[in-house]
Amino acid sequence: MTVVDRQEWDVVVVGAGGAGLRAAIEARERGARTAVICKSLFGKAHTVMAEGGIAAAMANVNTGDSWKVHFRDTLRGGKFLNQWRMAELHAQEAPQRVWELETWGALFDRTKDGRISQRNFGGHEYPRLAHVGDRTGLELIRTLQQKIVALQQEDFRETGDYESRLKVFQECTVTRVLKDGRHVCGVFGYERESGRFFVLQAPAVVLSTGGIGKSFKVTSNSWEYTGDGHALALLAGAPLLNMEFVQFHPTGMVWPPSVKGILVTESVRGDGGVLRNSDGKRFMFDYVPDIFKEKYAESEEEGDRWYDDPDHNRRPPELLPRDEVARAINAEVKAGRGSPHGGVFLDVSTRMPAEVIKRRLPSMYHQFKELADVDITAEAMEVGPTCHYVMGGIAVDSDTAATRGVPGLFAAGEVAGGMHGSNRLGGNSLSDLLVFGRRAGRHAAEHAAGQGRERPRVDDVQVDAAAAEALRPFSAESESTGGSPPENPYTLHQELQQTMNDLVGIIRREPEMEQALRKLAELRVRARRAGVEGHRQFNPGWHLALDLRNMLLVSECVARAALERTESRGGHTREDHSAMERAWRNVNLLCAMADPTGGGAATDPERGQILLTRETTEPIRPDLLALFEKEELVKYLTEEELYE
Ligand code: FAD
Numbered sequence: 001m002t003v004v005d006r007q008e009w010d011v012v013v014v015g016a017g018g019a020g021l022r023a024a025i026e027a028r029e030r031g032a033r034t035a036v037i038c039k040s041l042f043g044k045a046h047t048v049m050a051e052g053g054i055a056a057a058m059a060n061v062n063t064g065d066s067w068k069v070h071f072r073d074t075l076r077g078g079k080f081l082n083q084w085r086m087a088e089l090h091a092q093e094a095p096q097r098v099w100e101l102e103t104w105g106a107l108f109d110r111t112k113d114g115r116i117s118q119r120n121f122g123g124h125e126y127p128r129l130a131h132v133g134d135r136t137g138l139e140l141i142r143t144l145q146q147k148i149v150a151l152q153q154e155d156f157r158e159t160g161d162y163e164s165r166l167k168v169f170q171e172c173t174v175t176r177v178l179k180d181g182r183h184v185c186g187v188f189g190y191e192r193e194s195g196r197f198f199v200l201q202a203p204a205v206v207l208s209t210g211g212i213g214k215s216f217k218v219t220s221n222s223w224e225y226t227g228d229g230h231a232l233a234l235l236a237g238a239p240l241l242n243m244e245f246v247q248f249h250p251t252g253m254v255w256p257p258s259v260k261g262i263l264v265t266e267s268v269r270g271d272g273g274v275l276r277n278s279d280g281k282r283f284m285f286d287y288v289p290d291i292f293k294e295k296y297a298e299s300e301e302e303g304d305r306w307y308d309d310p311d312h313n314r315r316p317p318e319l320l321p322r323d324e325v326a327r328a329i330n331a332e333v334k335a336g337r338g339s340p341h342g343g344v345f346l347d348v349s350t351r352m353p354a355e356v357i358k359r360r361l362p363s364m365y366h367q368f369k370e371l372a373d374v375d376i377t378a379e380a381m382e383v384g385p386t387c388h389y390v391m392g393g394i395a396v397d398s399d400t401a402a403t404r405g406v407p408g409l410f411a412a413g414e415v416a417g418g419m420h421g422s423n424r425l426g427g428n429s430l431s432d433l434l435v436f437g438r439r440a441g442r443h444a445a446e447h448a449a450g451q452g453r454e455r456p457r458v459d460d461v462q463v464d465a466a467a468a469e470a471l472r473p474f475s476a477e478s479e480s481t482g483g484s485p486p487e488n489p490y491t492l493h494q495e496l497q498q499t500m501n502d503l504v505g506i507i508r509r510e511p512e513m514e515q516a517l518r519k520l521a522e523l524r525v526r527a528r529r530a531g532v533e534g535h536r537q538f539n540p541g542w543h544l545a546l547d548l549r550n551m552l553l554v555s556e557c558v559a560r561a562a563l564e565r566t567e568s569r570g571g572h573t574r575e576d577h578s579a580m581e582r583a584w585r586n587v588n589l590l591c592a593m594a595d596p597t598g599g600g601a602a603t604d605p606e607r608g609q610i611l612l613t614r615e616t617t618e619p620i621r622p623d624l625l626a627l628f629e630k631e632e633l634v635k636y637l638t639e640e641e642l643y644e
Pocket residue numbers: 014015016017018019020037038039040044045046047048049050051052053054055136137172173174175208209210211220221222224228229263388389412413414415426427428429430431433
């Protein structure tokens with residue numbers, strides 16, 4: 001039997017980004033003893049990178065805004081594939097979550113009359129993003145962290161122990177969700193610094209591990225984004241939803257190579273920045289799709305007037321949803337009208353005084369100055385698409401954040417699917433984290449309380465298996481590998497990233513995705529032999545060898561679902577099926593483990609590890625459909641839906 005440190009909690013939250021921290025606060029406030037686990041230092045989650053803001057219909061800057069308009073924008077952005085109940089709850093509850101953050105100490109930028117300021121962003125009809133310069137995510141995490149410390153101080157006064165009811169385990173990685181029969185009973189993980197294993201027993205686990213970007217070569221995502229939560233859910237028996245939808249943000253840095261992919265926030269365009277090709281043309285006017293034509297300006301003059309008078313002019317097409325802008329940039333570069341380093345030009349220097357740029361976009365100013373030696377107050381930036389966000393994720397119940405078929409397992413934040421449909425609007429993630437983080441924390445606490453004394457138990461055989469799996473990279477050489485030498489995890493990772501970038505990237509084609517699946521099968525077999533040297537104390541090669549299992553699982557889901565969906569919609573563009581098909585509007589694609597007992601083993605290389613099924617989405621509630629004009633619905637809904 002493997003000897004591991006064991007502790008017992010009511011709720012374990014995996015992930016300390018916006019979703020995880022909000023879930024933990026809620027669970028603790030509802031009386032659950034709550035543990036939070038994160039791979040990085042407390043306060044360093046990916047959420048700190050969020051720049052532009054939090055979308056919430058507070059109507060501070062334009063009184064026309066309301067949850068209904070926000071709901072409409074979110075469905076349009078997601079091309080009507082959103083889990084509509086999530087989009088409804090999100091639009092209704094986001095303002096409350098922002099005001100709550102303020103009462104916990106968040107210092108948002110203000111309007112002249114002292115209210116929380118809100119800025120424009122792509123796809124949002126009104127200025128809607130509450131922000132703190134371009135460092136909103138940092139302020140969000142700082143505030144939630146401060147709230148956690150305040151709760152711990154409260155607990156200290158009552159129990160004499162700061163961590164008696166709420167404890168953060170930082171620099172720890174979870175590699176398995178443990179189960180007792182169908183029920184969750186805890187997690188298995190290792191401390192990154194010492195390599196020691198541990199088990200946290202709990203009847204409720206919330207996964208809030210963020211996204212998958214590190215499976216792609218060019219990405220804005222941080223090192224933590226190896227799809228761990230997606231894979232943990234799959235391995236525990238909970239399906240993933242619509243994994244084909246991966247958002248390529250239109251504006252990542254393209255130069256120098258060392259910083260390729262780093263995000264250039266959408267606020268640059270929201271605040272007036274324009275996109276030009278090598279001929280100096282504002283090309284976005286050529287790329288407004290029919291479904292958006294009525295809402296976007298037809299001329300530069302009208303677009304420019306909108307910034308001062310949004311009630312009497314239409315917005316510029318630079319503010320179309322991200323999928324549209326990313327495809328347009330891709331097309332311009334492909335047509336030979338790109339910038340010297342393979343992007344296009346994004347210019348604020350001719351649009352705003354230098355002082356305003358430095359005040360409103362301080363991080364962008366420093367990012368370009370320090371990383372590319374470009375002064376954005378004097379010259380244009382070069383930008384191009386970068387893998388940014390995954391709309392697909394763990395299938396969850398809209399109200400409770402419970403996963404399907406695994407009692408006690410919940411998911412919130414980027415790791416959960418459904419909320420954003422086929423494409424997320426900027427700013428809708430930070431609000432998603434707060435709205436559904438809170439809901440997941442609440443329902444996890446209630447689930448734990450409902451278990452009484454008869455809690456699911458951790459079985460030693462599972463712990464032994466999890467430990468053996470984690471130790472395999474140290475014995476790759478001695479395993480029966482048919483004489484093949486161990487594989488280098490870094491090489492495998494590079495090959496995986498190149499495969500996903502080239503073959504399942506922004507524009508997809510059937511033969512390429514089939515090629516990707518063959519390559520993934522090969523990588524999966526080789527990854528079984530990923531070997532590392534040295535010991536368990538802070539060993540990044542070992543960590544990567546373990547992360548590869550997750551990235552390969554998630555990549556297979558993306559490739560299989562992308563191959564299956566023979567249309568183009570949001571963050572899924574098929575060159576061979578370039579139209580959005582109404583018949584696909586109500587189809588969800590679910591990915592589950594083909595062999596639920598296989599535990600991630602390299603099953604049949606050809607067939608792969610993932611079983612893909614289709615399901616019909618729940619019909620959109622009539623009162624929500626009534627928020628749209630009939631002419632608009634005709635563009636999206638299936639024949640039967642329209643008939644009904
Ligand atoms: P994260 O904040 O990523 O937290 C994940 C947590 O899980 C981390 O603590 C990590 O350590 C932990 N974790 C992961 N795996 C494990 C494991 N195996 N074991 C233990 N812990 C684990 N969205 C907006 O709405 N507005 C914006 O302005 C905005 N700007 C952005 C700018 C950039 C550069 C990027 C990349 C994204 C931006 N986004 C924005 C998107 C948004 O930041 C993310 O979607 C969001 O922060 C995800 O939060 P999360 O809580 O789901 O996950």
